[in-house]
Amino acid sequence: MQIKLSLSPGAVVRYLMIAVVFFTVVSTGIQIAKYVFDYRQDWMSLWNLDRELNFPSWFSTFMIGFCSILLKIIATGKKEQGDRYTKDWQLLSLIFFWMAIDELVSIHEILIIPQLSDDLHLPWFLHSLWVIPGMVFVAWFARRYIRFVRHLPPKTKKHFVSAACVYIGGALVMEMVGSYFAELQGQQHLTYALVATVEELMEMVGMVMFIYGLLYYLGEWAKTLDLRIDILNL
Numbered sequence: 001m002q003i004k005l006s007l008s009p010g011a012v013v014r015y016l017m018i019a020v021v022f023f024t025v026v027s028t029g030i031q032i033a034k035y036v037f038d039y040r041q042d043w044m045s046l047w048n049l050d051r052e053l054n055f056p057s058w059f060s061t062f063m064i065g066f067c068s069i070l071l072k073i074i075a076t077g078k079k080e081q082g083d084r085y086t087k088d089w090q091l092l093s094l095i096f097f098w099m100a101i102d103e104l105v106s107i108h109e110i111l112i113i114p115q116l117s118d119d120l121h122l123p124w125f126l127h128s129l130w131v132i133p134g135m136v137f138v139a140w141f142a143r144r145y146i147r148f149v150r151h152l153p154p155k156t157k158k159h160f161v162s163a164a165c166v167y168i169g170g171a172l173v174m175e176m177v178g179s180y181f182a183e184l185q186g187q188q189h190l191t192y193a194l195v196a197t198v199e200e201l202m203e204m205v206g207m208v209m210f211i212y213g214l215l216y217y218l219g220e221w222a223k224t225l226d227l228r229i230d231i232l233n234l
Helices: 009-035 042-046 055-081 086-105 107-111 114-119 131-151 154-185 190-221
Strands: 002-005 225-228
Touching (some): 009 042, 009 055, 086 107, 131 154
16 A cells, blocks of 8 residues: 655644744743742643653654654665665664654653762753763764765755754753753742753754755655555554
8 A cells, every 4th residue: 555645844844833832932931920920830840841741842752753754764765776875864763763762751861960060070061961972972973974964955954954053052052051050040940941941942943944854855855755554464
């Protein structure tokens, strides 16, 4: 059985950005209600961008997982064509799969150990220890994929690089800024909450940009997309 799927990158991005704006506005309103008006209810954690296992984190997990699927589709097509960069696409799909898992269960937050940071006398921007392996990974990734990025069409290259810059700016740079305010005043105040909101916003926007880039690339690479679905009755 074959399914022909038609997607408009612009339409997909519009719907995703509506969700991003919605979650950001609601989360900001919750932070203001909490720290300005001292209004605190259990349901608020379900919409807080700086919390896990809630609606915003599930939405982010969905977007990252969607990227993994799109990358897998591209990798499959590249393999059939005997493309030299097939393994790069396959590895990207795997990386995004594990990023989705991490987004869902927050594995990286195991490394947020304030006491250890103090014992090691680390600077304020390394207060969240996970940014150290995060920076190492970004350096490795940039070195590993520089040739791959160079071979991409100009517009796709622009989409991918812009998305990476926005996402990394949120995940690492804003995390460091948040560490400064956490070190200065703790995490239970409005300034830190708003910084954390900007961090999550940048991550979501970066992922939307990457989804657009992937769909745009697919649209240029193959005007129609044929998916073969095999259902095995075991």
